[in-house]
Amino acid sequence: MFIYVSGFNYPMPTKEKFKTYKNVFDEKTLRVLFKLESEGYFEELKSPISIGKESNVFTAIKKDGTYVVVKIYRINTADFKRMYKYIGCDPRFKGLSNQRRKVVFAWAQREYRNLLIANQAGARVPVPYAVMDNILVMELIGKNNEPAPRLKDKPPKNVKKFIKELINNLTIFYKSGFIHGDLSEFNILNYNDTPYIIDLSHGVKLDYSGMQELLDRDIKNLKKYFSKLGLDVDIENILKNLKR
Template identity: 30%
Template sequence: MNPKNGDEVIEEKLRKKEYLLDVSRRKRIKKSEDYDVFDEVFNKSTLMTVYSMLNKGFIKDFDGTIAAGKESKIFYARGPHNEELAVKIYLVTNREFRKSMIRYINGDPRFSDIPKKSQELINLWAKKEFNNLQSLKEAGLRVPIPHRLEENVLVMEFIGRNGVRANLLKETNLDFKEYENFYQKTLDFMVKAVKRANLVHGDLGEYNIMVFNDELVFFDVSQAVSIEHPMAGQLFKRDFENINRFFSRKGVKTIELKDFIESIGGLDTDVRQWLLF
């Protein structure tokens, strides 16, 4: 019998659920939720990417699931200086979600080619979120700080304290004045995202905004598109309607879309027309 080569040995270990515990013993990855996480998230490529980050010292402790969705799962981790981190792992998804991703990529001038292979498309989607976070941060907007991206694994700032994530805007119970203030800050985010970062969030709402240390933190920006994207105006309008719907339920007096866009100074005429589309 021929001895197995190194790749064959690694692949065999990765097929076994015990491998997660093996990595846990050696690299302090703690068992997350249950073994179903392994099956859904940690395919060979992803597990080796996480293992690479651990070996390089970008993350040291890797703990349980913070959030889970069809697109990704987010895990709690610690960095080399014991700082709290969130590790977002993008999943190879079904055909319908693949079509959805392509809609947000196709027409964005920042991306010329759409990969044919699912894993390459997921990696591009992860890169898109990393770039969007960087652009928004550089524009002075409060988003989770992106630290590192490798393949489909994004390491970013954890929004919360001692492993407990901050409340979503949806989960808050504030007084009227606070909601009124947060409404204006959310509109301000939309304006600055367009004017400074040339981006439209594309899925803005009470589920994608956190309240931490009395300020709003805007997250989940993988779908955010350039203002030159064909759907930019449509997405901007949808974001605006979502925000108005939430805050109006809290008793806040909201404004009309046309009045809001006309109040934004310094916009290029074409951009103003796109947003009004």
């Protein structure tokens, strides 16, 4: 059973300010944007940060002048068959139909829920503020309206300290009952030499049958990245301690 907040029961005109996105997003997505705006989660989308395989990520400004991040999973161009394959066997989404919209909503929902769990357990991840259908609103990791760079684009100065903090966060994930599942230097932000983990939509619970395979891949990716920086960190050994 998962909490599902639908924006579709509230047909309303999309405001002028979201009209610029009418060629990018479908009408229902624009309505959800408008609903989130009218509930005060943000005032206006500002700059696109990235266009990924499944989503568009923007900075958005709030009434009080502070910024948040809005991640919009695209309905029509998402590879929902691949998404369904991954999420369909997550026990939390048991019985999920393979309808395109439902799969994409579940994907956004899973990212929100993983962020919530990780954040409440004290891990460094963006604070999730809202999820509605295919749109997720969360804390902007960075200074004011400047998102922090990805680890890929900004290696840490103090690599040992960075790794230690990273492992600490992954331990919090594990102790909270899930693993990231898509971890790499692309999904870690380097904010003032401190790691923040993002993009938690692949995160699966420990009882998921393919969990170990994903965890091994996560570890391998980290090992590879840090060895390129000339550091042979025994991440595998450290991660064994996750299970203690």
